[in-house]
Amino acid sequence: MDQEKNKDKSGKYSRRDILAGLASVPVIGLLGYGLVKNISDRQKKQSPLLDDLESVMPKGIPAIVEGETIRLGIVGVGGRGRYLLKALGYLHPDRIDEFEKRAKQDKYWEEYLNDFYAQEDLNVKITAICDVFKKNALRGVETAANIHHNGTNGLKGEAPKRYQTYQELVAAPDVDAVIIATPDHLHVPVALEAARHGKHVYCEKPLSWTVEETYEIRKVVKDTGIIFQLGHQGRQTESYHIAKSLIDQGAIGKISLIEVCTNRNDPNGAWVYDIDPEANEKTIDWKQFIGPAPWHEFSLERFFRWRCWWDYSTGLSGDLFTHEYDALNQILNLGIPHSATASGGIYFFKDGRTVPDVLNMAFEYPQRDLTLLYSATLASEKERGKVIMGHDAYMELNETLLVIADPKSTRYKEKIEKGIIEPHIPIFSYVPGQDKVDAITTPTEKYFAGRGLLYTYRDGKTFDTSHLHLREWINCIRLNNGMQPSCDIDQSFQEAITAHMGTIAYHEGRRVYWDSSTEKII
Numbered sequence: 001m002d003q004e005k006n007k008d009k010s011g012k013y014s015r016r017d018i019l020a021g022l023a024s025v026p027v028i029g030l031l032g033y034g035l036v037k038n039i040s041d042r043q044k045k046q047s048p049l050l051d052d053l054e055s056v057m058p059k060g061i062p063a064i065v066e067g068e069t070i071r072l073g074i075v076g077v078g079g080r081g082r083y084l085l086k087a088l089g090y091l092h093p094d095r096i097d098e099f100e101k102r103a104k105q106d107k108y109w110e111e112y113l114n115d116f117y118a119q120e121d122l123n124v125k126i127t128a129i130c131d132v133f134k135k136n137a138l139r140g141v142e143t144a145a146n147i148h149h150n151g152t153n154g155l156k157g158e159a160p161k162r163y164q165t166y167q168e169l170v171a172a173p174d175v176d177a178v179i180i181a182t183p184d185h186l187h188v189p190v191a192l193e194a195a196r197h198g199k200h201v202y203c204e205k206p207l208s209w210t211v212e213e214t215y216e217i218r219k220v221v222k223d224t225g226i227i228f229q230l231g232h233q234g235r236q237t238e239s240y241h242i243a244k245s246l247i248d249q250g251a252i253g254k255i256s257l258i259e260v261c262t263n264r265n266d267p268n269g270a271w272v273y274d275i276d277p278e279a280n281e282k283t284i285d286w287k288q289f290i291g292p293a294p295w296h297e298f299s300l301e302r303f304f305r306w307r308c309w310w311d312y313s314t315g316l317s318g319d320l321f322t323h324e325y326d327a328l329n330q331i332l333n334l335g336i337p338h339s340a341t342a343s344g345g346i347y348f349f350k351d352g353r354t355v356p357d358v359l360n361m362a363f364e365y366p367q368r369d370l371t372l373l374y375s376a377t378l379a380s381e382k383e384r385g386k387v388i389m390g391h392d393a394y395m396e397l398n399e400t401l402l403v404i405a406d407p408k409s410t411r412y413k414e415k416i417e418k419g420i421i422e423p424h425i426p427i428f429s430y431v432p433g434q435d436k437v438d439a440i441t442t443p444t445e446k447y448f449a450g451r452g453l454l455y456t457y458r459d460g461k462t463f464d465t466s467h468l469h470l471r472e473w474i475n476c477i478r479l480n481n482g483m484q485p486s487c488d489i490d491q492s493f494q495e496a497i498t499a500h501m502g503t504i505a506y507h508e509g510r511r512v513y514w515d516s517s518t519e520k521i522i
């Protein structure tokens with residue numbers, strides 16, 4: 001990509017930068033694949049952990065499979081739907097203007113825009129849009145007519161057709177595949193309708209809102225043979241790939257405990273989103289929003305802050321824990337736990353919501369001799385990590401990946417005794433995007449960026465993880481050879497059942513079990 005060539009020319013990945021990045025890392029550090037080559041043999045030898053550093057780095061990004069243009073329909077063009085449009089190369093002209101203005105004054109926005117313009121052409125076309133809020137639907141139509149990729153600036157495309165219902169959209173003959181970015185309670189109804197029409201599906205997380213529909217969607221996806229991808233774009237995050245390689249090589253030893261957390265402390269982080277002044281009973285098709293949920297009279301709070309009510313939401317477990325779970329399932333192949341317990345309550349945001357703002361869940365995996373703990377509060381920003389605790393070392397996964405040896409490690413005993421390894425100082429660290437200007441604006445954005453949910457790095461280049469995740473799905477559709485995307489329906493099923501087990505344990509105040517022989521929660 002031209003932009004990256006410029007980066008090299010401008011000397012951004014200079015040796016000075018690399019060394020500066022390594023300065024805080026006594027033993028060995030990575031700043032991205034392109035930089036590994038610059039680490040000297042002496043540094044490599046010093047690493048007590050790895051003989052072959054490159055073996056833990058993920059391979060490059062697969063090329064875009066050639067073939068016919070894939071025609072996409074999108075259901076739900078709110079916050080996430082618009083983000084996914086951007087990941088496909090579509091940005092509203094107003095947004096472009098706004099970003100261009102910011103880019104003139106701020107290096108972060110300049111890089112942000114350049115990365116967007118440089119995204120590769122996935123050879124897709126948005127032919128259909130459906131959203132029950134008129135403003136979002138019209139904005140989606142305008143956005144989808146404005147495509148950017150491979151450095152081209154604002155190609156005018158044909159505007160997609162607007163459909164009043166998702167049922168009509170999925171039935172349209174010029175729709176090959178459907179993207180679902182509606183509230184949680186509508187994921188499965190839309191996905192079922194699409195799959196039954198033979199349309200491939202990219203569905204936002206979590207997979208499902210009820211346990212029953214989780215079985216149904218798995219069956220229909222398998223029976224119809226459509227290509228299904230769940231929207232856990234963390235599957236594309238480089239640090240998770242490295243974490244997996246390291247753990248597979250035994251870097252941290254026997255794992256007994258994993259701790260993952262959510263900490264936020266502002267109304268936005270607690271889902272108290274703004275109410276659009278243009279929203280009212282005339283501009284929102286309320287009946288369609290309700291869908292399978294219990295009937296409730298028109299409510300702007302419920303429409304915009306739907307995450308606060310079980311009627312439409314899956315709470316902390318489905319909304320935020322699932323990102324953590326999916327990362328760990330990717331790294332450790334955890335599968336569905338044997339049992340779950342949970343506690344918590346509505347302790348801070350006493351605003352009429354029904355979902356808890358404090359939630360603790362413990363998932364037992366006796367088959368793996370480990371516990372997975374999730375602990376969340378929406379009323380404290382105290383940073384707590386994603387920590388995988390092994391007998392020989394622990395691994396901390398945030399923006400960075402650190403491996404820190406345990407003083408009582410068996411594997412590193414000799415090296416610790418000889419002073420080659422100092423416990424509490426990282427024996428491995430991965431610090432992505434050191435050259436990037438960090439100007440993440442809101443705490444919620446920081447929350448997602450810290451989890452690798454916004455962007456990642458390959459070969460020293462920045463990629464939007466959602467772009468890569470959509471690209472993987474589109475490649476599988478085009479290949480049409482049975483290859484499945486990384487978050488396919490089996491992985492999605494595990495995600496949904498695990499999250500539901502935690503929620504049921506919370507509601508019932510008792511331990512719930514997974515019977516793997518009957519595939520039932522008991």
Ligand SMILES: NC(=O)c1ccc[n+]([C@@H]2O[C@H](COP(=O)([O-])OP(=O)(O)OC[C@H]3O[C@@H](n4cnc5c(N)ncnc54)[C@H](O)[C@@H]3O)[C@@H](O)[C@H]2O)c1
Nearest residue numbers: 076077078079080131132133136181182184204205288289
């Ligand atoms: N992968 C991620 O990192 C990520 C990030 C944010 C959100 N999400 C997921 O994306 C989904 C949407 O979240 P959001 O923040 O965009 O919510 P949102 O409220 O901003 O957007 C939802 C959109 O769906 C529309 N809608 C509601 N009912 C509909 C129906 N029956 N038919 C068509 N459109 C309908 C609404 O009008 C709205 O425009 C959620 O499931 C959420 O979990 C994922």
